[in-house]
Amino acid sequence: MAENKKTPIQEITKGIIKENPTLVMLLGMCPTLAVTTQAANGIGMGLATTFVLLGSNIVISALRNVIPDKVRIPSFIVIIASFVTLIGFLLEGFVPSLYESLGIYLTLITVNCIIFGRAEMFASKNGIFASACDAIGMGIGFTLALFIMGSVREIIGSGQWLGMDIPVIHSNPMLIFIMPAGGFFTLGMIIAAVNKLTNKKPPAEISCGGCESCPMAENCSGKGSAEK
């Protein structure tokens, strides 16, 4: 992205709307579906991911000239996993209830495609400040998407929103929305709505962002063949 320099503000805003990691680039689907049974969990997961993304983007960008190209993937993994361990400790210590409800998905931030994708596509090519802005933008975009998902599922599925009861729905909640099936359905509907609003042709296929964003693409023996 060296050819078209962006201002810090643009770096931040592009992650929120134009390149929203979840709803437009379709990265990090697993946590999006798994933890969004409640709006509050969505925010918690989003902020935890933002923290890891910010930390890893800054460190990777600072070390980008030190890490040899051949071992960059293991190095990125270790940096990301260290930040995940760190946020695990912080949450366990200060917000134990959130730690409980996120459970194993907190550990699984390590393999979140968003973090890996940003490390590979952005932080390893850009300066520290730009990477930090990019991380904040992407993090906010992810948090926002999770919050919307969580709100829809919580309001319809359990008749509550951030702990408040919603009058009519509260007595007759549609339980299926907080079950796994409802997660798939809600995400499908939200992506369809985003497609409609942005008037964009829907992306034909997902496979963690395709080969361009795939960190393994360089060593991949069958480029493109898996997603045919």
Next chain:
Amino acid sequence: MKSLLIILLSAMLTDNFVLAKFMGICPFLGVSKKLDSASGMGIAVTFVMICATMVTYPIHHGILVPNGLEYFDTVVFILVIALFVQLVETMLKKCIPSLYSSLGVYLPLITTNCAVLGVTVLNIDNNYSFIQSIVNALGAGLGFMLALVIFSGVRKKMEYADIPETFKGVPATLIAASIVSVSFMGFSGLFS
């Protein structure tokens, strides 16, 4: 102590990794277009899951716990998986080229598959014994393959459907996945 059969079946059906726990959604949506690539990915994931469990379990209980280093779990496990995938790929390429040509494509995608890291961490969290862990990994892998194979059939039929422009592609796929997930809800309560 749960019996091994119950662990196997509940990891496969009631707690299906893809449709109930939302792990490994990316390959589920990306590789499930054709039946043979879906089963190939399923076999590769099952294989890596079992092998990763066999390696991470002794590391956790033999090295990390005695030294009070359990908090290194995530870092160590993901490195083990990444190294392991690389190793398997190289070995298959050299020793069994025919198997490599059918599975090799999927191997690099597995490192970032959260189902593999998920199953190794879950085995530790649930305090399974070594044998139980391996059975759980086998069940999780088979469940992953089952979901992929079933879904590839659904998607084949969907290609003939006339889907509204807005829903084409990912949204329609997700809604179909939701319906498949409903069918798996029928298994809930089977073993509890």
